[in-house]
Amino acid sequence: MSSVRVLVGTRKGAFVLSADGARKNWQVDGPFFPGWEIYHVNGSPADPNRLYASQTSGWFGQQMQRSDDGGKTWNPIGNKFLYDGETGTHQWYDGTQKPWEFKRIWHLEPSASNPDVLYAGAEDAALFRSSDGGQTWNELPALRNHESAPQWQPGAGGMCLHTIIVDPKDPKRIFIAISAAGAFRTDDGGESWKPINRGLVSQYIPDPDAQTGHCVHRLAMNPSRPNVLFMQKHWDVMRTDDAGESWTEISGDLPTDFGFAIDVHAHEPDTVYVVPIKSDEQHFPLDGALRVYRSRSGGNEWEALTKGLPQQNCYVNVLRDAMAVDRLDSCGIYFGTTGGQVYASADGGDTWSAIVHDLPAVLSVEVQTLK
């Protein structure tokens, strides 16, 4: 029987939540790496027992961990993320130039075909790649050396490369997103990059044709349609049908279009999920009610999903990498909150229940579908 394994990164450790395909009874393992910020845990589609974790702390910096047995045991791997060549400078919050400085790895994206190959998104923004199972890392420097890079500026959470999506039909095409530089695409495996932000509008950017500077929070894609991506931005939910050449707003009738997480149903490429957050100043749901919103029309028309979610006195946030979907026939949706809950729906969002209530603040959620 199929099963699922939910990989949860939190402020104080990683957790692995496992269940069979019914997704009713859960085994909770962890915390792994207790006390450490686990920004991301992700599994290789090519070998589901191969997991990678980004383990970081203000005291001891960046560590990387790998499991070869589905998360039961872990071993440290390479943690040397060195910028290639001159580091250069980028804008700081006050408009001055500041040298690029490595802080942590935000996101790990294993290859679909090779368990030893994976990408890592860093703060300060850069893209790294390993082809030896994480023992060594090399930067793909063309991104950081893009002509616009000196104008990139951090978002409130740091200048992080937080989203990496590899086109399942063409591994040389990769989409990334940086707060607050925007979205970029390479068609040649990282040798060259172009900003793909046309159509994005941000109040704080007066130039409507600005190539970069938009605070993109998250991108999501259904693998069956690699030219179609959805974006949750710092205000606005957006959609592209041409691999980022142009974007249109699909916020429609959302009660608020600020938020961080966004994802797409595994089998219905026009079914999109967001978790609206009140505003950029108040990072919690409207009216103290935690609602996931679903559009079945690819955007614009949204319905609130509330059954099983707290509808009063709930002031948690859902961070950008904290939502995921499984690939079971009845697609499961999962998200974690800064209040330490991980919610799951086994029916595409119609009903929800909490797998766990009291974890440390959740930074990321991924889910593996296991046969």
Place this chain on the structure above:
Amino acid sequence: MDGDATQATVLDALEARYPVLCGAIRDHTSKRRRPFIRFFACERDLSHDSPDAPLPGAVRGGDEPLLIVGAIAGG
């Protein structure tokens, strides 16, 4: 270890024996102490001493330890 005992040479030896500590106490490239790590010995804070300055005699002689301590900072 052979040679002078300084912060730098002690950390070189430590990292050679325990490679997982590389990058955890000092920056990979600059070899600067990570901001929230402190070095103490003989009841003194050595954190701002030059990494190449000889450690106190009692540490070199093995009578006192060099303490590498994570700062008791929030979080």
